[in-house]
Amino acid sequence: MELKEKLSILADSAKYDASCSSSGSKRQSNGNNGAIGNAHYAGICHSFAKDGRCISLLKILMTNICIFDCKYCLNRRSNNIKRALFTPEEVCAITMNFYRRNYIEGLFLSSGIIKSPDYTMELLIKTISLLRNKYHFGGYIHAKAIPGASEVYLKKLGSLVDRMSANIELPTSSGLKLLAPNKKEGEVSKIMGYVRDNRNKNYVPAGQSTQMIIGATKETDLNIMQKSESMYNNYKLKRVFYSAYIPINNGKNLPSINIPPLKRENRLYQADWLLRYYGFKVGDLLDEKHPNFNILVDPKASWSLQHLDEFPKEISTCSMRDLLKVPGIGPTSAKRIIASRKHFKLTFNDLKKMGVVLKRANYFITLNGRYNIDSSLFNAKFIEGNLVLGEINPNTQVEHLEQLRLF
Amino acid sequence: MNRVYIYNGSFNELLNLIAYLLKNKIKPDNIHDETYNANLFDYVINLDLPNKKDIISKFHDYFGSYNMHLVYYVYLSSVQNKELIIFYYLLNYFKYRENLPKMRNLKCVSEVLRISKQVGNEAHRFKGFLRFKELKEHVLYATIAPDNNVLEIISCHFQKRLKNEYWLIKDEKRQIISVYNKKNFYIASTNDFNLKDLALDDKEKEIEKLWVTFYNTIFIKERKNESCRMNFMPKKYWHNILEMSDNDEESY
Structure with a gap:
């Protein structure tokens, strides 16, 4: 098989993994004469695909041959598709050629499970060792750990890469049993626990991440976010990625949808940010009575509307924590407000220049005692209506609008 | 009359000129490099100051490395009147000292922060593109x-x-x-x-084809969103980005 065809098969099989980040590592190339590459702590996006997703890493599978039969997966054993297997030298050659030309920030190497988890891990380790030791590649590498592999392989692979991760795929074990009968939740947690306990500047320096598929099973947003929260707390994950279910296969256990739930995915990412950077807890945002996010307004605005008695916040005096509760204010603008307000009296125009999105924040703040709009309009119905209108713009995709109409 | 001060375009010379203006308490109407087209109301002054090689490190010691980083990035921008913005920014240092970058209600400060960030962002983009x-x-x-x-x-x-x-x-x-x-x-x-x-x-075209193949394959058609791509990767850069300039999009 020609290399080009192999690449197109094994990139096609890898593309449903959402992780693209190349941040969090300070790796420098070694002193060797032929050494090449380093990691950029903030990460670098090298291109953007037609779907708007960033391309940072050469995202490929070692092979799409797989002994598992996960219902949602393109590479499941029961699918009749073309199969390919890279040799370690081929992966190295493509990576080096792309990296030298600055097409990519590094390699994302995953794999279908060929023969056994340990055999697959050995193949990944062989490839990445070659890249690090023969080609002296100092760029970013994200490798997938294969669930069920022995610890000795986890130890070896983690010492070669910047990030190592295993995908939990579904938030509950019942969902996993339904769609990924060969995958065991305990095996993924074992990998996460191992990485957490061994992580240092030479072992998985950029930390671990995971991914969940959204909308393939009946789980609610509450189930999903609780799973995320517990993984952030228990395994110190850097990121949880959410991937809207895309119907590739047919099967009796799979939902029959035509459009991936992209808006729902977007709301989950927004909520995920609230957990990591805004001091929110899942319990603040969702409960058994309201187990799903409002599709029409973002989770923070939705929370603010339900807690309108806490607002408006006075910008010139309120705490960092309170600033972060205001829709339209994020960590960057909050920091700027706190740094500046000691030194001069802020105006609404100053807030705008600091990056506050006034068309959202206006409803929730006072500045030096002044409310920027007609105070008789301070009620949840009016504000919600305006926030919803503000979010729908002519560029909003048709499928989003179709989802909106359901409500 | 507009008093326009001319410098040779280098950062060193700009600082040299600004040091002279600050020392002699002169507020210029404009500062510009040699390409300046003077009009009827301009009084163009080219001081031809003696070259001081250590001026950059002197400015670093006095204004601090963060301020000099901001000012240098503004100098690299293509904003009109950038020299005047830099002049007023440094002038205000005498009043506000280390609090200067926090004084976002001053136009010269908000402009220096905005422009330097823009330059930094564009540089970051090109590390990828x-x-x-x-x-x-x-x-x-x-x-x-x-x-x-x-x-x-x-x-x-x-x-x-x-x-x-x-x-x-x-x-x-x-x-x-x-x-x-x-x-x-x-x-x-x-x-x-x-x-x-x-x-x-000789191998170059072959590798370029591999990359374009990868680029086209990684796209998930159910998630197509070209306006999103355009936001992240503006069209003005496309002609130098291999996969955008050389891409037979019809194949998809």
Whole structure:
């Protein structure tokens, strides 16, 4: 098989993994004469695909041959598709050629499970060792750990890469049993626990991440976010990625949808940010009575509307924590407000220049005692209506609008 | 009359001039490099100050490295009146000292912060969007056309990343080129080089095809969102990005 065809098969099989980040590592190339590459702590996006997703890493599978039969997966054993297997030298050659030309920030190497988890891990380790030791590649590498592999392989692979991760795929074990009968939740947690306990500047320096598929099973947003929260707390994950279910296969256990739930995915990412950077807890945002996010307004605005008695916040005096509760204010603008307000009296125009999105924040703040709009309009119905209108713009995709109409 | 002070375009000379103006308590109406087209109401002054080599480090010691970082990035921008913005920013340092960057209600401060961030962002983008082609003799060659003069910033990046390669990066807007010899890079005018006879390495087209194949494959058609792509990767950069300029989109 020609290399080009192999690449197109094994990139096609890898593309449903959402992780693209190349941040969090300070790796420098070694002193060797032929050494090449380093990691950029903030990460670098090298291109953007037609779907708007960033391309940072050469995202490929070692092979799409797989002994598992996960219902949602393109590479499941029961699918009749073309199969390919890279040799370690081929992966190295493509990576080096792309990296030298600055097409990519590094390699994302995953794999279908060929023969056994340990055999697959050995193949990944062989490839990445070659890249690090023969080609002296100092760029970013994200490798997938294969669930069920022995610890000795986890130890070896983690010492070669910047990030190592295993995908939990579904938030509950019942969902996993339904769609990924060969995958065991305990095996993924074992990998996460191992990485957490061994992580240092030479072992998985950029930390671990995971991914969940959204909308393939009946789980609610509450189930999903609780799973995320517990993984952030228990395994110190850097990121949880959410991937809207895309119907590739047919099967009796799979939902029959035509459009991936992209808006729902977007709301989950927004909520995920609230957990990591805004001091929110899942319990603040969702409960058994309201187990799903409002599709029409973002989770923070939705929370603010339900807690309108806490607002408006006075910008010139309120705490960092309170600033972060205001829709339209994020960590960057909050920091700027706190740094500046000691030194001069802020105006609404100053807030705008600091990056506050006034068309959202206006409803929730006072500045030096002044409310920027007609105070008789301070009620949840009016504000919600305006926030919803503000979010729908002519560029909003048709499928989003179709989802909106359901409500 | 508008008193317009002229400098030779280098950062060193700009600081030299600003030091002179601050010392003599002169507030200029404008500061501009030699390309300035004077009009009827301008009084153009070219002081031809003696060259002071250590002026940059003196400014660093006095104004602090963060302020000098901001000011340097503004200098690299293509904003009109950038020299005057820099002048007023440094002038205000005497009043606000280390609190200066927090005084966002002053126009010169908010402008310096905004412009320097814009330059930094564009430089960061080019660390990703720049595409090298391999020439004969294993030389890597790239062309960029950034809005701001980010060539030096990205050269520093590639000096670390591709330290054992020979590379050239040409800024086609400014007609300058950065040349790296596996040790240092220097930036010169493209007039000093014969760039016409550059021949691609024999393998180059094949590797480019592989990349375009990968680029087209990684796209998930159920998630198609071209306006999102355009936000992240504006069209003005496309002609130098291999997969965007050379891409047969009809195949998808």
